[in-house]
Amino acid sequence: xxxxxxxxxxxxLSGHVGLLVSMEETGYTGGKTHRLTTLLADxxxxxxxxxxxxxxKLLLYYRPDLKDIASRQLDLVTKLADQCIEEDIPLLVExxxxxxxxxxxxxxxxxxxxxxxxxxTARQVTALPLDVLKAEFPADLNYEKDEGKMAELCxxxxxxxxxxxxxxxxxxDFELFSKEVExxxxxxxxxxxxxxxxxQEAAQIGSRTERMRFMETVSAQRLRQLAEVASAYGTPWFxxxxxxxxxxxxxxxxxxxxx
Amino acid sequence: xxxxxxxxxxxxLSGHVGLLVSMEETGYTGGKTHRLTTLLADxxxxxxxxxxxxxxKLLLYYRPDLKDIASRQLDLVTKLADQCIEEDIPLLVExxxxxxxxxxxxxxxxxxxxxxxxxxTARQVTALPLDVLKAEFPADLNYEKDEGKMAELCxxxxxxxxxxxxxxxxxxDFELFSKEVExxxxxxxxxxxxxxxxxQEAAQIGSRTERMRFMETVSAQRLRQLAEVASAYGTPWFxxxxxxxxxxxxxxxxxxxxx
Numbered sequence: 423x424x425x426x427x428x429x430x431x432x433x434x435l436s437g438h439v440g441l442l443v444s445m446e447e448t449g450y451t452g453g454k455t456h457r458l459t460t461l462l463a464d465x466x467x468x469x470x471x472x473x474x475x476x477x478x479k480l481l482l483y484y485r486p487d488l489k490d491i492a493s494r495q496l497d498l499v500t501k502l503a504d505q506c507i508e509e510d511i512p513l514l515v516e517x518x519x520x521x522x523x524x525x526x527x528x529x530x531x532x533x534x535x536x537x538x539x540x541x542x543t544a545r546q547v548t549a550l551p552l553d554v555l556k557a558e559f560p561a562d563l564n565y566e567k568d569e570g571k572m573a574e575l576c577x578x579x580x581x582x583x584x585x586x587x588x589x590x591x592x593x594x595d596f597e598l599f600s601k602e603v604e605x606x607x608x609x610x611x612x613x614x615x616x617x618x619x620x621x622q623e624a625a626q627i628g629s630r631t632e633r634m635r636f637m638e639t640v641s642a643q644r645l646r647q648l649a650e651v652a653s654a655y656g657t658p659w660f661x662x663x664x665x666x667x668x669x670x671x672x673x674x675x676x677x678x679x680x681x
Numbered sequence: 682x683x684x685x686x687x688x689x690x691x692x693x694l695s696g697h698v699g700l701l702v703s704m705e706e707t708g709y710t711g712g713k714t715h716r717l718t719t720l721l722a723d724x725x726x727x728x729x730x731x732x733x734x735x736x737x738k739l740l741l742y743y744r745p746d747l748k749d750i751a752s753r754q755l756d757l758v759t760k761l762a763d764q765c766i767e768e769d770i771p772l773l774v775e776x777x778x779x780x781x782x783x784x785x786x787x788x789x790x791x792x793x794x795x796x797x798x799x800x801x802t803a804r805q806v807t808a809l810p811l812d813v814l815k816a817e818f819p820a821d822l823n824y825e826k827d828e829g830k831m832a833e834l835c836x837x838x839x840x841x842x843x844x845x846x847x848x849x850x851x852x853x854d855f856e857l858f859s860k861e862v863e864x865x866x867x868x869x870x871x872x873x874x875x876x877x878x879x880x881q882e883a884a885q886i887g888s889r890t891e892r893m894r895f896m897e898t899v900s901a902q903r904l905r906q907l908a909e910v911a912s913a914y915g916t917p918w919f920x921x922x923x924x925x926x927x928x929x930x931x932x933x934x935x936x937x938x939x940x
Contacts, residue, residue, distance in 0.1 A: 471730065
C-alpha cells in the first residue's frame, strides 16, 4: 500500500496496468509462532476502491494446524471478502506458512511439512469467497529436487483450490522461480506475482544509474520471460472457474437496476 | 451507459482505455423548449464506481437565459458533483444548447445566439465542482465562416471555463469537426470527445463485413488524426488548472489515514 497514492499522483502508473493494494499492517501480532494479521488502521476496502485500485491484497500468516489462530485468520478473510463483494473489487489472498518451533533442527522438518501446509491452506482459505489465491510453491526447493514430485504437489494444490491461483516468488533466485512458475502453470496455476525474484539484486546496487539499468534490462527481461511461460502454460482464470470465455452469462439491457 | 456492463463482461474493453458512463435518462422532460434532464432511475455514481468506470458523464440541456430551468439544471449538477467527490470519480458535464422557439425563421437566429449561449453556459456550469466540461463549439459553421472569429470565440470560452474543456462533435461532418478541434485546441481546449463524427457513415452500411472494415480503417484513422491534432495543440488538463506536472502536491507516507 505504501506508495500507491504517490504513484498515482506522479502519473507514473501506465494506464494499462492494474493497481493491487494491500490491506494489512506489515508484520504480525500474537508472536512469531502464533501469527495474527492486523488490518491497517484508518484504511479499508472502500478507500482502496475510491483511489482506483483494481484489486485488494491480504497477506495472511497461516498454519492450518493451529486451529484457534487459523479460525481467527479466516474470520479476517471473511470480513474483507464481504467488503470486497460490497465494493465489487477482486480480493487476492496470500497465505504464508511459517515455522512454529525455533530450534535449529526444526527447519528441515518444516521443509518436509511445507507441501501439506501449503495444500491444506489452499483448501481452507479458498472455501471463502475470495477471487485469487496467491500461493506459495508447495515444496521447498532446497530439499525437494524431484520435478515429478513437485508437479504432483502442484496438481494437488490445483485440485483443492476453488479459485484461480498464482504463484508468489518469496524472493527466490530468479532461475529457480522461473522453474517453479513453469511447473505450477502446467499443473493449473493462472500465473505468478513476482517482486523480489525480478529485482532483488538491484537493491544492492549503489549507483542510481546502474540500478535503473538493471531494472530496465535484467528485471524487464525476467518479467517478459515469466509472462511467456504463464501465457504458454497457465490456465485462464475463467477456465479455472469452469466458464467458457464465449459463454459468459448474457447481460440484460436493464442490468444496472438490480446491480 | 447502455452496454457498459456488456462491454466489461465480454472482455472487449482494452485495459488501457478509460470507461466513461452516463448518468442521465435519454431525452428530457419539461417540453422541447424547457428541457429538464432526469437521472436514470436505479442507477447512481456509487454504482458507476463499483462497475469500474473511470469517469461519469452528465448530458445537460442548458439555456442560461431560462433562469428557472437553468437553476434546476445546476442543482442537478451540484448533486451529482457531490456524489462524485464522495466516490472520488471525475465528473464530465456536457451542456447542450437548444432552440426555444419552433418557428422556421428562428433557426438562423439561434445560430447567431449560439456563441453567447455556449460561452455563458461554460461560465455558469464550470462554477460548480466538476472536472471536465464537454463543450459545444461556440459557433455554427453553417453561418460562421471566419476562422479568426471562431478562434476568438473559443478563446472567450477558454477564459470563462474554470476547468479543462474538450470539444463534442455533435455528429458534425468529420472534416469540419477536425477543423473545429484544431481551432479549439489552439485556443486552450484539452482535446475532444467524438462519437458520430468518427463512425456515423458506418451506421448506414448494411453489410457487417463492410461496416467493420469502415470502422477499422476510416474511423480508426480519423481518431488517430484527431489525437495528433489534440496532442500538438491541446492544453494538458493540469496546465489548465494552473499546475505543473512536476509540482504536484507531495503526498505524505500516511496519506491513507486522512483520505
